[in-house]
Amino acid sequence: MRSFQFLLILPNLVLFFLFLIAGVIGNPMGSQNIIIVFVWILWWVVLIALLVPFGSRLWCTMCPLPIVGEWVQRGSIVKVRQGKPLGLNLKWPASLRNIWPQNIGFLCLALFSALLVTRPIVSVFVLGGMILIAIILHLIFEKRTFCMYVCPVGGFLGLYSMCSTLELRVKDPEVCRKHKEKECLRGSENGYGCPWFQYPGNQTRNNYCGLCTECVKTCPLDNIAINVRPFASDDKIKNYDEAWKAFIMITLAMVYSVTLLGPDPVIKDWANATFTGQWRGFLTYALVVLSSALVGFPAVYAGFAWLAKVFSGNKEISYENVFIRYAFVLVPMGLLAWIAFSVPLVMINGAYIISVISDPMGWGWDLLGTKEVHWNPVLPGWVPYIQAGLLMVGLWISIKKGYDVGKQLFKNKGEVMRSLIPITVLLIGVVAAFLSRYTN
Amino acid sequence: MSKKMFTLIITLVIVIIGPVGAILANNVIPSERHIIVKARQFGYEPSVIKVNKGDKITIDVATEDVTHGFYLDGYNINLIARPAGDPATVTFAADKAGRFNYRCSQTCGVFHPFMLGEFIVEPNYLFPGSIGLAIGLGAAALFYLARKEGDFCGE
Numbered sequence: 001m002r003s004f005q006f007l008l009i010l011p012n013l014v015l016f017f018l019f020l021i022a023g024v025i026g027n028p029m030g031s032q033n034i035i036i037v038f039v040w041i042l043w044w045v046v047l048i049a050l051l052v053p054f055g056s057r058l059w060c061t062m063c064p065l066p067i068v069g070e071w072v073q074r075g076s077i078v079k080v081r082q083g084k085p086l087g088l089n090l091k092w093p094a095s096l097r098n099i100w101p102q103n104i105g106f107l108c109l110a111l112f113s114a115l116l117v118t119r120p121i122v123s124v125f126v127l128g129g130m131i132l133i134a135i136i137l138h139l140i141f142e143k144r145t146f147c148m149y150v151c152p153v154g155g156f157l158g159l160y161s162m163c164s165t166l167e168l169r170v171k172d173p174e175v176c177r178k179h180k181e182k183e184c185l186r187g188s189e190n191g192y193g194c195p196w197f198q199y200p201g202n203q204t205r206n207n208y209c210g211l212c213t214e215c216v217k218t219c220p221l222d223n224i225a226i227n228v229r230p231f232a233s234d235d236k237i238k239n240y241d242e243a244w245k246a247f248i249m250i251t252l253a254m255v256y257s258v259t260l261l262g263p264d265p266v267i268k269d270w271a272n273a274t275f276t277g278q279w280r281g282f283l284t285y286a287l288v289v290l291s292s293a294l295v296g297f298p299a300v301y302a303g304f305a306w307l308a309k310v311f312s313g314n315k316e317i318s319y320e321n322v323f324i325r326y327a328f329v330l331v332p333m334g335l336l337a338w339i340a341f342s343v344p345l346v347m348i349n350g351a352y353i354i355s356v357i358s359d360p361m362g363w364g365w366d367l368l369g370t371k372e373v374h375w376n377p378v379l380p381g382w383v384p385y386i387q388a389g390l391l392m393v394g395l396w397i398s399i400k401k402g403y404d405v406g407k408q409l410f411k412n413k414g415e416v417m418r419s420l421i422p423i424t425v426l427l428i429g430v431v432a433a434f435l436s437r438y439t440n
Numbered sequence: 441m442s443k444k445m446f447t448l449i450i451t452l453v454i455v456i457i458g459p460v461g462a463i464l465a466n467n468v469i470p471s472e473r474h475i476i477v478k479a480r481q482f483g484y485e486p487s488v489i490k491v492n493k494g495d496k497i498t499i500d501v502a503t504e505d506v507t508h509g510f511y512l513d514g515y516n517i518n519l520i521a522r523p524a525g526d527p528a529t530v531t532f533a534a535d536k537a538g539r540f541n542y543r544c545s546q547t548c549g550v551f552h553p554f555m556l557g558e559f560i561v562e563p564n565y566l567f568p569g570s571i572g573l574a575i576g577l578g579a580a581a582l583f584y585l586a587r588k589e590g591d592f593c594g595e
Contacts, residue, residue, distance in 0.1 A: 028550070029547060029549070029550060029552075030550055030552075030553070031547055031552055031553050032547065114551070114554075118550045118551050118553070118554075119550055259554075260554045261554070261556070263483075263484070263487035263488055263541075263556060263557045263558045264483075264487055265480075265482065265483020265484070265485070265487055266483075268482055268483055268551065268554065268555075269482075269483070272482065272550075272551050275481070275482075275549070275550060275551065348543070348553075349553050352553075375545060377511070377513065377543075380513035380514060380540075380541065381513055381514035381536075381538070381540065383513070383541075384538070384539055384566055385566070388566065388570040388573075391570075391574070392570075392573060392574065392577055395574055395577055395578065395581075396577055396581055399578060399581040399582070399585070400581065400585070403585045407591055407592075412592055413586075413591065413592045417582070417585065417586050420582065420585070421582065424578045424581065424582055425578075427578065428574050428575055428578045431574045432571055432574060435567060435570050435571055435574065436567070439539055439564075439566040439567040439570050440539060440560075440564065440567040
C-alpha cells in the first residue's frame with residue numbers, strides 16, 4: 001500500500017507542528033510544556049527502549065523531520081511522480097559519504113543538551129531548524145541525503161539498529177542477482193528507487209536502511225521480507241566513523257548520567273550556562289566532553305584492542321581490523337547503558353506526561369482532568385536495581401558478541417579466547433563506571 | 441557429572457562468589473545526625489549525604505532563592521522549603537541501606553527535573569555487590585564461551 005508510510009507520518013507531523021507551536025507560545029518551563037515532556041521524556045524513552053531494540057529504524061519510517069523536504073523534492077506526497085525530481089539533485093560529496101558529519105553534529109548538540117531538554121524554545125529552534133535544513137538539502141542533493149549523512153539522530157539510530165530484533169532483507173539473494181531490472185534501485189510506477197542509496201540485494205546490516213518500504217513496493221518478485229531475528233545479529237563495524245560513533249555514544253551516556261542524573265551542582269551550573277552565566281565553566285565542560293568522546297575513551301579502547309591483538313598471538317591480523325571489528329562490543333553495551341540512563345526519565349519524570357496532556361501549553365488548562373495529578377515518582381527505590389540489571393544484561397550480551405566477532409577475526413579458539421580477555425576487562429570497566437554513577 | 445552440568449555449576453559459583461565476597465558486614469554503632477541542607481536553583485548543598493543504617497537523622501531544608509522541595513526516594517519523605525519561612529524539618533530513622541536520591545518536588549525553574557542529590561545509607565551493598573556481579577558475570581561468560589563446543593573445526 002503506497003500510503004502506508006504517509007499514514008504513519010501524518011499523525012506525527014501534525015503532533016510535531018503542535019509541539020513546535022507549544023514550544024514558541026507555551027510555558028517556558030520545560031516540565032510544563034508538551035514539547036519538552038513529550039519529546040525528551042516520552043519519545044526518547046519509546047525510541048531507545050522499544051523502537052530501536054525491537055523495530056530497527058522504524059522511527060525513520062515515521063519521522064516527520066525530513067518528510068516535507070521529501071515531498072517537495074518528489075513533487076508528490078503519496079503517488080509516485082515519474083521524471084526528474086525537483087531541485088538540483090546533486091550527489092553528496094564523496095569525502096562526506098560517512099557518518100562523521102552525524103558524529104560531529106550529535107556531539108555538538110550534546111554539548112547543549114542541558115538547554116535542549118529543558119527549554120522549549122531551544123527545542124523549537126533545533127527541531128524546527130532540522131526541518132528547514134532537511135528541506136534545503138532535499139532541494140540541493142538527491143534522495144534522502146539529509147537522513148543518510150546529516151541527521152544527528154540518524155547516526156546513532158543506524159548504529160544501535162544493528163542490535164534490533166527486526167530486519168529488512170531479501171528472501172533470496174540469488175533472485176536479485178538474476179533479476180536485471182533492479183526496480184528497487186531505479187524505481188517503478190509502484191515506488192521510488194531506494195531513497196537511502198541501498199541495494200537490498202546485498203544488504204546484510206540494518207545501519208543504513210530507513211525501513212521506508214519503497215523496495216517492498218517496487219520489487220516485482222516479492223523478494224523483500226521483514227524478519228524477526230535474535231538481538232544484536234549484525235556484528236560488523238566496517239569503518240572508523242562507525243567505531244567512533246560507538247565511542248561517542250557510550251561516552252555521552254556517561255556524560256548525561258553525570259550532568260543530568262548526578263548530584264554535582266557545579267557541573268549542572270556549567271552545563272546550564274545560559275541560566276548561571278558560567279561560560280568559563282561551560283567551556284571547561286565542553287572541552288572535557290569533546291576530548292573524552294573523541295580522544296579519551298577511544299584511546300582507552302585502543303589500548304585494550306592492542307592488548308586483544310597481542311594476547312591472541314596472531315601476527316597476521318592487522319591491528320586496524322581488530323580495532324574496528326571489536327568496537328562492536330560497545331554497541332549492545334552502549335544501547336543498554338542508554339536504556340539504563342533512560343529508566344529514571346520515565347519512572348521519576350514520567351508523571352509530567354500525565355499532567356501535561358491536560359495542559360500542553362502550561363497555561364493552567366485542564367482538558368482531560370489530569371492537570372492536578374501530582375508529581376509522584378514510580379518506585380524510585382527500584383531505579384538503581386533496574387539500571388544495574390540492564391547493565392549486566394548489556395555486559396553478558398556484549399561479551400558473547402565479542403566472541404562472535406573474535407570467531408570471524410581469528411583462526412582458532414585459543415586466539416579468540418585470549419583476545420577476548422582484555423575486551424571483557426574493558427567491558428567490565430565500562431559497566432563499573434556506570435555502576436559507580438547509578439548505585440554508589 | 442555431565443560436562444554441561446559441571447559448566448553450569450562453575451558458572452553459577454563464579455556469578456555468586458562476586459557479590460557475596462563483596463557483601464562484607466560492617467558494624468557501626470547508630471548515632472544521631474543533624475544535617476542542614478541548603479537548596480538553590482538547581483542543586484543542594486551538601487549534594488551527597490552519607491549516613492549509616494540505623495542512624496537517627498534530622499534534616500533541615502532551607503532555600504536560598506525560590507521555593508524548593510526535598511523528596512527522598514525510598515523513604516517517602518517530602519519537604520517544602522519556602523523563601524520566607526523557617527527551614528522545613530523531618531526526623532526519621534535511616535532504616536533502609538542503599539543509595540537514594542533526594543530531588544526537588546516543587547517546580548523551581550527550567551532545570552528543575554534534574555535538581556537532585558544523593559543520600560547514601562551505609563552499608564550500601566548495591567555498589568560493591570553489583571561490581572562483584574559484573575566481575576563474576578565477565579568471568580562466567582569467558583568460562584562458558586571457553587567450554588562452548590562446535591564453533592571451530594577439529595574441536
